[in-house]
Amino acid sequence: GAVVSQHPSWVICKSGTSVKIECRSLDFQATTMFWYRQFPKQSLMLMATSNEGSKATYEQGVEKDKFLINHASLTLSTLTVTSAHPEDSSFYICSARQRPRGEYNEQFFGPGTRLTVL
Amino acid sequence: QKEVEQDPGPLSVPEGAIVSLNCTYSNSAFQYFMWYRQYSRKGPELLMYTYSSGNKEDGRFTAQVDKSSKYISLFIRDSQPSDSATYLCAMSAGTGFQKLVFGTGTRLLVSP
Numbered sequence: 001g002a003v004v005s006q007h008p009s010w011v012i013c014k015s016g017t018s019v020k021i022e023c024r025s026l027d028f029q030a031t032t033m034f035w036y037r038q039f040p041k042q043s044l045m046l047m048a049t050s051n052e053g054s055k056a057t058y059e060q061g062v063e064k065d066k067f068l069i070n071h072a073s074l075t076l077s078t079l080t081v082t083s084a085h086p087e088d089s090s091f092y093i094c095s096a097r098q099r100p101r102g103e104y105n106e107q108f109f110g111p112g113t114r115l116t117v118l
Numbered sequence: 119q120k121e122v123e124q125d126p127g128p129l130s131v132p133e134g135a136i137v138s139l140n141c142t143y144s145n146s147a148f149q150y151f152m153w154y155r156q157y158s159r160k161g162p163e164l165l166m167y168t169y170s171s172g173n174k175e176d177g178r179f180t181a182q183v184d185k186s187s188k189y190i191s192l193f194i195r196d197s198q199p200s201d202s203a204t205y206l207c208a209m210s211a212g213t214g215f216q217k218l219v220f221g222t223g224t225r226l227l228v229s230p
Contacts, residue, residue: 004161034218041126043220044162044206093161105216109154109161 002028004096006110013084014118021079021113023094029074030096034107035067038091050077084117091115121145124207124221133230137194141207141221144188148209148219151183153192156204156223165205166192197228 003026036044050056050071058064068080095107124141154162168174171185180193204223
């Protein structure tokens, strides 16, 4: 099956530092990758959608200068949380999708990265 | 009002019970309805998806969609301890799985 990995699985950082999270599709080419954030006891919220080689499209209320997304290849997308603050502490999950083929365009999710900002 | 409402639970049942999980939604544009299972510290895994209203069955799992009531359900028959997880409903107005809107998830505990 389609496998998506994320690295690191968890990270603790000091307030004001930047953190980079990688999302890789291991056995397929992902033309589109999605980044979600999940706070405790809340639903996954889509942050941004990125297509390979294009700028990411951010959801309303998500600061694009704070959450930098790069989708430089068909198997790798990165999310950089710049100048992280404690309120950025959350569970970040990526998903990846192959080139759409008809109606069935499943997103495959990574295992998530837990970010704790002290 | 959230676009998708889902009772967070936890829902505790004995092994072998029939489990009913539900979501309600407010956006009538939603056409694709998905159920995901998420184990602790893991990403969501797609269980089933349904297009528009109707029922869909896959083994012990049955998904139902009632668009007139804006209500979807997932039934699990003969529940097993291995079914213990958080179940998230998700919906999409676009083609297939574009831009998913998730419920908060219901935590299910199946005791032996």
